[in-house]
Amino acid sequence: MPYSYPFTHNLRDETTFKNNLRNFSGEIVRANGDETQNKNFLDRHTKTERNVITELTSYMHLKNVDLTPTNIAREIVLGNEEAVLYNAIKKFQYPNLCARNGFSALESGIEMVPMRTMLKLLFLRYMDDPTIDHIVTLNEISLFFFSNPDVYSAGSNVDCIQVWAEILEYRKNGTVPPKIDSDIHIEERELRDMFKFMSYSGLVHYERSDGSEYICLAAPINDVRRRMIEEICFDNSFFEIVDRTRTTLEQYIAYMDMPSPVQVHTPNLNLNHIIHWFTDNPSEVYSEDLIANFHINLNCLEDKHFVILSGISGTGKTNLIKQYANAVYNLNTTDDNPYFHLISVKPDWEDEKPLFGYYNALQNRYEVPKFLEVLLLAAQYPNQKFFVCLDEMNLAHVEYYFADFLSAVEAKEPINLNGHPISELEIPNNLYIVGTINEDETTERISDKVWDRAFKMEMSKVNIKGFIENYCDKNDINAQIVDDLEILNNLNNVLKEVDMHFGYRIAKEAIEKLNYNYTHLDTYFTSDFLTDSLIIEKIVPKLKIEMLSQEITESLLSVIDQNRFPKTHQKILSLKEIIESDDTWGL
Numbered sequence: 001m002p003y004s005y006p007f008t009h010n011l012r013d014e015t016t017f018k019n020n021l022r023n024f025s026g027e028i029v030r031a032n033g034d035e036t037q038n039k040n041f042l043d044r045h046t047k048t049e050r051n052v053i054t055e056l057t058s059y060m061h062l063k064n065v066d067l068t069p070t071n072i073a074r075e076i077v078l079g080n081e082e083a084v085l086y087n088a089i090k091k092f093q094y095p096n097l098c099a100r101n102g103f104s105a106l107e108s109g110i111e112m113v114p115m116r117t118m119l120k121l122l123f124l125r126y127m128d129d130p131t132i133d134h135i136v137t138l139n140e141i142s143l144f145f146f147s148n149p150d151v152y153s154a155g156s157n158v159d160c161i162q163v164w165a166e167i168l169e170y171r172k173n174g175t176v177p178p179k180i181d182s183d184i185h186i187e188e189r190e191l192r193d194m195f196k197f198m199s200y201s202g203l204v205h206y207e208r209s210d211g212s213e214y215i216c217l218a219a220p221i222n223d224v225r226r227r228m229i230e231e232i233c234f235d236n237s238f239f240e241i242v243d244r245t246r247t248t249l250e251q252y253i254a255y256m257d258m259p260s261p262v263q264v265h266t267p268n269l270n271l272n273h274i275i276h277w278f279t280d281n282p283s284e285v286y287s288e289d290l291i292a293n294f295h296i297n298l299n300c301l302e303d304k305h306f307v308i309l310s311g312i313s314g315t316g317k318t319n320l321i322k323q324y325a326n327a328v329y330n331l332n333t334t335d336d337n338p339y340f341h342l343i344s345v346k347p348d349w350e351d352e353k354p355l356f357g358y359y360n361a362l363q364n365r366y367e368v369p370k371f372l373e374v375l376l377l378a379a380q381y382p383n384q385k386f387f388v389c390l391d392e393m394n395l396a397h398v399e400y401y402f403a404d405f406l407s408a409v410e411a412k413e414p415i416n417l418n419g420h421p422i423s424e425l426e427i428p429n430n431l432y433i434v435g436t437i438n439e440d441e442t443t444e445r446i447s448d449k450v451w452d453r454a455f456k457m458e459m460s461k462v463n464i465k466g467f468i469e470n471y472c473d474k475n476d477i478n479a480q481i482v483d484d485l486e487i488l489n490n491l492n493n494v495l496k497e498v499d500m501h502f503g504y505r506i507a508k509e510a511i512e513k514l515n516y517n518y519t520h521l522d523t524y525f526t527s528d529f530l531t532d533s534l535i536i537e538k539i540v541p542k543l544k545i546e547m548l549s550q551e552i553t554e555s556l557l558s559v560i561d562q563n564r565f566p567k568t569h570q571k572i573l574s575l576k577e578i579i580e581s582d583d584t585w586g587l
Helices: 014-031 035-043 047-059 071-077 081-091 104-108 114-128 138-146 160-173 188-200 223-233 246-256 271-280 288-299 317-328 370-380 398-411 464-474 480-484 486-498 504-519 527-542 550-559 566-584
Strands: 135-137 204-209 212-217 306-310 340-344 358-360 365-367 386-391 431-437 455-458
Touching: 014 035, 014 047, 014 071, 014 081, 014 188, 071 081, 071 370, 081 114, 081 188, 081 223, 081 246, 114 135, 114 138, 114 160, 114 188, 114 204, 114 212, 114 223, 135 138, 138 160, 138 188, 138 212, 188 204, 188 212, 271 288, 271 317, 288 306, 288 317, 288 455, 306 317, 317 340, 317 386, 317 431, 340 370, 370 386, 370 431, 464 480, 464 486, 464 504, 480 486, 480 504, 480 527, 486 504, 486 527, 486 550, 504 527, 527 566, 550 566
Parallel strands: 306 431, 306 455, 340 386, 386 431
Antiparallel strands: 135 212, 204 212, 358 365
């Protein structure tokens, strides 16, 4: 009885295979179980093309029994083709419900995971001696895997060391063990296709030359690739097929599938819930009014959720959206939220590619950046809420990289993704975007076009004293630090008159600096010495002399005790003298 693996039409070359995989997955995700859309997709193709589609979607498990996309199809649309191929190598097995003789293989006692076993054999040899390119030929795999009862009846418990010893003996004297059963075999063409499939993953290299065909591990084997190979090789799962029922088919598809790209949590956008969450999980000092206004701005427009947070650095702008997202899903402040994504804007963003990606002709793939990935996930999981923080979004010209998104939202038209499996993407209503901006000399001006399409919230008001008290209490830090750092609150009260006050980041670092001195150095320095140093290191460099006046410097000197903070006092005195000198000369 031969093994059945009718994958030939789709494995002739890597480009065709991957293009089909992407295109069919895109159609399945778009249809999302809609029988009419699914039928229209099939009707657009010839009978031969439909056979190819059916074959590939069946073997790669792109559709569930109810025609909805599997997580495999979703991952392909997200650009994670390698992970999909790794998954197939790990789980593909006989008996196989998709194969012509899959079920009848039970009668011959066949239970094997061939690709995983091949990879494990090569990997064990590599670990034994990584300096040699260990290979196994098509003929050796045919004999010692598919015709060997020690392999085809072992499920996932193959003794690869013993198999390798038998292969070496065969190479030495050409002897085939008597246990090899030629009645159970795989056709050469189908085994060659399996070699090709494994090579498309990038884990192995397939070579066909001098009349010999073989595979070996693809070099280089870096830490990332090694971890992936180990995960595949040492998986012990095996699906036991016992009948032909629909239930078994559904269970089999679930076994072959991948984990969902997102975890399932239930969002809660009730304002009272969110405010209570912030009260119970304080991480920054946010007023109830700020939280409520932020909530309203994010949710008042059904088809557009876009807010820009502006203010001085370190006031908790980025943290606000992160914690708001955690509140919506009732997670802890430190939990990893699969629905929140931080994207740092780079100064070289000059077009829409950093957000929406592009087709890479050299790699024959669509490059899917994080922003597009979130859009695709939001479109596929409409009952979930997805949050994106575009951090420091005015480090580049917002109009350059964000214009397509703003236009699509305003016109209620899809984004064109030329070369992607989903060529057009509607902006989903369950996507929430918050941008943070710092308005200083390193950033770009934001045009009216952007301001007209967003709610801008100013976050420059800070409560340094309240933050220090809250942070020390929450983290069980010596309460003496609250008094030690009273000077920071006094300085900020003066500096805010000229918009040069500082945020919570500096206060947090000050707390940690003093606490380290207390707990790890047994108070090696006095707290006044460290505070004096910290002001010189973190606050004074931010002062802009052109914005200072004699009155402000005098106010600063009045709150700085010369005996406790001599370095800071002297520095401010020097600034005052420069300002007075400029006034004298009329500068």
